Amino acid sequence: MDSRNFTFLVYGLVAAWLILFAYVAAVAARERKISREIENLKQILKDQKGN
Amino acid sequence: MRQKILYGLCLAAVLLLGRNLAVMLLELPDEAAQGAIYRIIFFHVPAAWTAFVGFFAALVASVIYLAGKNLRYDALAVAVTEVGLAFATVNLVTGMIWGRIIWGIWWTWDPRLTSMLVCWLLYAGYLMLRRAVEEPTQRAKVAAVFSIFAFADVPIVWFSIKWWRTQHPQPVVWGGGSMDPAMWRMLFLNWVPLLLLFGVLAALRMRQEQAQREMDALRRQAHAL
Numbered sequence: 001m002d003s004r005n006f007t008f009l010v011y012g013l014v015a016a017w018l019i020l021f022a023y024v025a026a027v028a029a030r031e032r033k034i035s036r037e038i039e040n041l042k043q044i045l046k047d048q049k050g051n
Numbered sequence: 052m053r054q055k056i057l058y059g060l061c062l063a064a065v066l067l068l069g070r071n072l073a074v075m076l077l078e079l080p081d082e083a084a085q086g087a088i089y090r091i092i093f094f095h096v097p098a099a100w101t102a103f104v105g106f107f108a109a110l111v112a113s114v115i116y117l118a119g120k121n122l123r124y125d126a127l128a129v130a131v132t133e134v135g136l137a138f139a140t141v142n143l144v145t146g147m148i149w150g151r152i153i154w155g156i157w158w159t160w161d162p163r164l165t166s167m168l169v170c171w172l173l174y175a176g177y178l179m180l181r182r183a184v185e186e187p188t189q190r191a192k193v194a195a196v197f198s199i200f201a202f203a204d205v206p207i208v209w210f211s212i213k214w215w216r217t218q219h220p221q222p223v224v225w226g227g228g229s230m231d232p233a234m235w236r237m238l239f240l241n242w243v244p245l246l247l248l249f250g251v252l253a254a255l256r257m258r259q260e261q262a263q264r265e266m267d268a269l270r271r272q273a274h275a276l
Binding site for chain 1: 090
């Protein structure tokens with residue numbers, strides 16, 4: 001393979017993967033937050049109905 | 052079951068991307084003038100196509116929402132817009148890195164680059180607009196109208212290199228550019244895993260939007276008690 005500008009090819013590939021991984025991580029974090037909040041709300045409703 | 056299918060598709064996408072990367076680096080012929088950097092095209096172009104698929108899906112979902120007022124289509128519109136925007140970011144950033152080497156500059160106010168940046172800003176604006184409106188049906192209506200208007204920029208991005216004299220290379224698909232058949236194949240082969248990733252992420256985001264609505268309903272219930 002012609003190795004001219006190889007460093008910038010690596011920068012490009014790393015940038016592309018990093019952007020996608022960062023987005024996947026953000027989606028996963030949101031998933032956890034939503035599940036936690038739904039569980040909390042269900043618990044609050046259960047407690048309120050119990051009182 | 053659905054979760055397993057999504058994980059399976061995600062794994063398939065990652066494996067395909069790894070395989071394509073190996074072929075790109077080890078088997079594909081070199082480009083005479085650019086050196087190794089030309090290989091960025093196999094991410095840059097498919098990322099743009101994937102983003103446009105997302106924005107087109109958002110347009111269709113927005114029109115269907117306005118016609119039927121079913122909030123599922125609003126959830127679909129926001130999901131595909133957000134994932135499309137991530138791929139548009141990949142397109143812009145990889146293009147800038149290529150431009151730094153080939154043009155000697157990170158950015159130029161060329162019609163293709165500018166219209167793509169405007170496209171990115173419009174869809175980022177769409178997501179910000181959604182945060183600004185509290186009431187769900189009002190938010191869905193305003194966002195759907197905005198999404199339809201925002202899509203007007205996509206054909207401008209697509210045809211900008213035909214309509215104006217630009218620094219950007221001519222299109223390799225339906226244009227004046229030409230490529231080795233092996234490079235052509237790789238362009239489409241690398242689009243497949245990106246589309247798979249797009250589908251998985253959009254499905255996850257849509258499920259989150261529906262969970263968010265469930266959460267809002269539970270909150271209202273908790274306040275009412």
